[in-house]
Amino acid sequence: MSAQPRSDVPLPRPTGEAPDARLLTEAVTRLRRVLRSSIRTDYPWETLPMAQVELLQVLGEHSPARISDLATRRRLAQSTVSGLIGQMMTAGLVARDVDPADRRASVVTLTDAGREKLAAWTIAHERRIDVALAALDDDSRAAITHALPALFQLAEQLGESAEGEAEQ
Incomplete structure (x- = not known):
């Protein structure tokens, strides 16, 4: 079964030409929107906010991590990440511990429940x-x-x- 092109989908430019930034932006925006909505339609059990999923993904690759490192990687304010981490701790997805390298700081790690949630989310999306x-x-x-x-x-x-x- 082959999908037919829709009339509202722009035709690609000839090879070698630079892509249109506006069309690329539109395509990325559509993909993000449909992925966010379809995961909740196809998998109604999935209620994790995208910001938390993105933090789980970072922690899946870089754990343990400091809040400041998570904020930098996701390009978010530290206070935003701290609030999200608090919600994720309440949900049992992450744990906060003392940083062994600097006892004044804390690090965040995935819990087993967080790893399971991330794996289920990834499988559903894939x-x-x-x-x-x-x-x-x-x-x-x-x-x-x-x-x-x-x-x-x-x-x-x-x-x-x-x-x-x-930096400027």
Whole structure:
């Protein structure tokens, strides 16, 4: 079963031309919106706010971590991250401990429940995306596969640009 192109989806530019920033922004925005809403439609048990999911993801890769490190990685205010961590502690997803390297500071780690929640969230999202990818034609799937390295590079570039602006 192959998905038919929709009339409101813009046609790609010829190869070699720079992508239109407005269209890329629109595509990313649509993807984020539909992923957020579809996970709750397809998996109604999933109620974790996206900001908490993103912190769980960071902790899944960089744990234990200080609140300041989490705030820097997610580009959020420390007070925002501290509030989210408080909610996640109440839910049993993370624990706060004394930093062994600096007893004046604290570090946050995932609990077993946090690891399980993150794994379930990841599996649900991957399953949802796998189903959508399977509905696309081979050329569309290949285009997405080939675009992934460039999208990661773009994210890295945007992150570096944001860091440079923050330092000025």
